[in-house]
Every structure is written in C-alpha cells, then in structure tokens.
Amino acid sequence: MSEQELKALRVRIDSLDEKVLELISERARCAQEVARVKMASLAEGEVPVFYRPEREAQVLKRVMERNQGPLGNEEMARLFREIMSSCLALEQPLKVAYLGPEGTFTQAAAMKHFGHAVISKPMAAIDEVFREVAAGAVNFGVVPVENSTEGAVNHTLDSFLEHDMVICGEVELRIHHHLLVGENTKTDSISRIYSHAQSLAQCRKWLDAHYPNVERVAVSSNAEAAKRVKGEWNSAAIAGDMAAGLYGLTRLAEKIEDRPDNSTRFLMIGSQEVPPTGDDKTSIIVSMSNKPGALHELLVPFHDNGIDLTRIETRPSRSGKWTYVFFIDFVGHHRDPLVKSVLEKISQEAVALKVLGSYPKAVL
Numbered sequence: 001m002s003e004q005e006l007k008a009l010r011v012r013i014d015s016l017d018e019k020v021l022e023l024i025s026e027r028a029r030c031a032q033e034v035a036r037v038k039m040a041s042l043a044e045g046e047v048p049v050f051y052r053p054e055r056e057a058q059v060l061k062r063v064m065e066r067n068q069g070p071l072g073n074e075e076m077a078r079l080f081r082e083i084m085s086s087c088l089a090l091e092q093p094l095k096v097a098y099l100g101p102e103g104t105f106t107q108a109a110a111m112k113h114f115g116h117a118v119i120s121k122p123m124a125a126i127d128e129v130f131r132e133v134a135a136g137a138v139n140f141g142v143v144p145v146e147n148s149t150e151g152a153v154n155h156t157l158d159s160f161l162e163h164d165m166v167i168c169g170e171v172e173l174r175i176h177h178h179l180l181v182g183e184n185t186k187t188d189s190i191s192r193i194y195s196h197a198q199s200l201a202q203c204r205k206w207l208d209a210h211y212p213n214v215e216r217v218a219v220s221s222n223a224e225a226a227k228r229v230k231g232e233w234n235s236a237a238i239a240g241d242m243a244a245g246l247y248g249l250t251r252l253a254e255k256i257e258d259r260p261d262n263s264t265r266f267l268m269i270g271s272q273e274v275p276p277t278g279d280d281k282t283s284i285i286v287s288m289s290n291k292p293g294a295l296h297e298l299l300v301p302f303h304d305n306g307i308d309l310t311r312i313e314t315r316p317s318r319s320g321k322w323t324y325v326f327f328i329d330f331v332g333h334h335r336d337p338l339v340k341s342v343l344e345k346i347s348q349e350a351v352a353l354k355v356l357g358s359y360p361k362a363v364l
C-alpha cells in the first residue's frame with residue numbers, strides 16, 4: 001500500500017470519527033433528556049428509576065440484529081454496552097457491589113453486564129454483597145451462581161434464603177484459568193498452588209498431570225491467590241486475566257481449565273422489579289412438604305404448560321433436618337399469563353413459594 005493511499009484512508013477515518021463523536025454526544029444528550037422526563041413524571045415521594053435493564057437488553061439485541069459486520073455481533077454489542085453505561089452514568093452513576101477483591105471473575109462479570117462507567121465496590125464475601133444491597137449502600141450486587149464444571153455456588157443459593165432480594169439480570173462468562181507466578185518465584189521449586197476451591201476443582205486434572213505432589217491451598221478468591229504469590233518465591237496461583245494484570249504476574253501455563261467450555265453464570269441482585277422483554281427468565285424458590293411424589297407434583301405444571309426449565313437445584317432448608325428447598329429457573333416472565341397460572345398451581349401444593357425475580361436472558 002502506498003503512503004498516499006494510507007494517508008487518504010486516515011483522513012477518511014478522522015472524518016468518520018468526528019461523525020461518531022458527534023453522534024455519541026447527541027445520544028448522551030438524549031439520555032440526559034430521558035433523565036429529565038423520568039424526574040418530571042414522578043409521583044410525590046416516588047424515587048426515580050434511571051437504570052432500565054429491560055430497555056438495555058432491547059438496545060443490545062437491536063444492535064446485534066442490525067449489525068452487518070465486519071465487526072462481529074458480540075464485539076459491536078460490547079461497544080454499545082459501554083456507550084450505554086456512560087450515558088446512564090450521566091443520568092445517575094450506578095453503584096455496584098461484587099464479590100472481590102479487585103480482579104475477580106465476578107468483577108469481570110459486573111463490567112460485562114453494566115459496562116465500566118459504574119462505581120464498583122469489592123466485598124470480601126458473597127453474604128456481604130447481599131448485605132450491602134439490602135442496606136441500600138449500592139444499587140446492585142453481582143454474585144456467581146453456577147459453574148458449568150463444578151455446579152452450584154452454594155453460598156449464593158443459601159444467601160437467597162436469608163435475604164429478600166430481587167434478581168434483575170444474569171451474565172455468563174467464559175472462565176479461563178492460568179498458572180501465574182511472581183517475579184520472585186523460582187519456577188522449579190513451586191511447593192504450593194493457591195486458588196479458590198472452585199478454580200482448583202476446575203483445574204483438577206491438569207494439576208494432577210503437571211503438579212501432582214504440590215500442595216493445593218484454597219483461599220477466598222483467585223485474586224487473593226494472585227496477591228499472595230506476588231511476594232512469595234515458592235508458590236504459584238491459579239487465576240484469570242484480570243488478576244494476572246492487576247498483580248503483574250507471569251503466565252507459566254495458559255488456559256489450564258479441564259473443560260474448554262468452562263463458564264460461570266452470575267446474577268445481578270437488587271430491589272428493582274424488571275418488566276418483561278419477551279425473552280426472559282424467572283427464578284423461584286419452592287419448599288414442598290416432605291412426602292413421596294412432592295418433586296413430581298412440583299414439576300408437572302411446568303411440563304403440562306410447555307414451560308422450559310433451565311435449572312433445578314436442591315439445598316437443605318433452614319427449617320428442619322432433611323427438609324429441602326428447590327431453586328428453579330425457567331423461561332418466561334412471572335407476569336406472563338401462562339407462567340402466572342403455573343405459579344398459582346404450584347403455590348397450592350407448596351409449603352412456600354418465592355419469586356426471586358424475572359429478568360432478561362443474558363444478551364452478551
């Protein structure tokens with residue numbers, strides 16, 4: 001390519017950037033107008049709701065449907081995700097608590113869902129995220145709920161039994177683990193590998209093959225593991241990209257998870273009910289009396305009405321030994337007439353039924 005051709009293309013890019021800049025600014029001014037309208041239409045004592053997940057899901061879907069390339073749909077949606085995040089921040093910056101410390105996959109999930117223009121607050125434990133949201137110190141919380149290799153995150157499920165929380169969104173994240181070392185580490189004398197118990201489990205086979213005799217130490221998070229090895233000479237950590245970057249660690253081995261499709265699903269928790277988008281999921285908790293056929297009775301109404309169950313999980317209930325609660329996710333919104341009638345049928349048989357929330361299916 002000649003110098004002249006390159007120059008001409010760059011002139012074109014500069015002129016396109018000017019247009020993109022002007023359009024983004026116009027969009028941001030529109031969002032400010034939206035905020036003004038939201039404020040003006042409040043009833044007395046009503047609190048304004050600036051963040052509208054159902055609308056955001058719609059915007060992202062529209063972008064993906066209309067995108068003609070060459071950028072891929074996910075990439076384009078990711079760019080719009082950030083534009084919306086900044087526009088919303090002009091209305092009101094969201095405060096989001098997540099399972100920390102900084103550098104966790106939960107932080108990456110929070111950024112993927114809300115974009116980067118939020119005020120984010122790392123918490124030391126899942127229960128603390130719930131408490132921070134319940135106390136109203138933040139608008140939303142982000143917690144992991146299930147992993148495709150290791151299954152349910154029980155701390156999260158149990159926290160739903162203790163707190164009244166509304167689920168307002170979900171996000172899925174591909175989880176890639178790396179074996180990380182600090183600059184002081186002597187790689188031939190690693191005697192300890194730190195990580196979160198879930199991550200150690202997700203890399204069990206790889207560890208058995210490569211470091212069979214090295215002690216595996218479970219710590220509170222992958223980011224905490226990364227932080228520890230920074231100063232140690234005989235240890236390594238298993239953690240992801242964010243933690244590696246944050247603590248300046250070197251990748252001794254990359255993508256060491258046993259299953260290449262290893263993914264984690266995260267939930268956004270808050271107090272805001274989300275209206276239907278037409279492509280939603282609902283999460284409920286049900287406790288049934290301890291009699292034969294109880295689970296069957298619970299599932300029949302879903303089957304009879306053709307409602308697609310996406311997940312069912314059992315946890316010991318807090319109210320008695322050998323009694324259980326079921327966490328169920330299904331496709332649909334609790335305001336859909338069909339879903340309403342199924343929930344009514346179930347509540348006639350159940351000891352207790354709680355709708356944790358209906359929310360748009362993950363777009364990204």
Ligand SMILES: C=C(O[C@@H]1C=C(C(=O)O)C=C[C@H]1O)C(=O)O
Nearest residue numbers: 031034050051052055084087088
């Ligand atoms: C602009 C709005 O407010 C927020 C910002 C949005 C955006 O930038 O598109 C979408 C939904 C809301 O979270 C709106 O409600 O339409």
